[in-house]
Amino acid sequence: MTSHAVTPARCNNAATAAAVPPGSRWMKTLLIVAFLILIVWNLGAGLYYMLVDKGQSKRTVNALTRRIALSVALIIIVLVSIKLGWIEPHGVGA
Known part of the structure; x- marks a missing residue:
């Protein structure tokens, strides 16, 4: 029979995940989704203005400048959140 040892990092992550209020998980997801919607909206607006204004x-x-600024801001927010431990990166299927 094999025993499966749980690493301390797994224990700490489980304890941290249990301590986080359930509402804050949704707020983090909502913030990221809102940023993505704004990015796509500005991309579409840029396409529309390009077709309608014809360079005038x-x-x-x-x-497009707003889209780039929002993309950079989202990346910075995600990196800072990971660094501060607010969100935890994980691999696909992990």
Whole structure:
């Protein structure tokens, strides 16, 4: 018979996950999804302005600049959240 030892890191993660209020998990997910929706919205707005304005205004550039700024902000938020332990990265299927 083999015994499966639980590593201390697994124990700490399980204890941390149990200590996190259930509502905060949804808030984190909601924040990330909201950022992704805004990014896609600005990408679509840039496409629309490019087709409608035909280069006569800077609305396309502004929409795409906002999209890039939102993407960079989301990446920074995720990295800071991982560093502070607010979210825990995991592999696919892990």
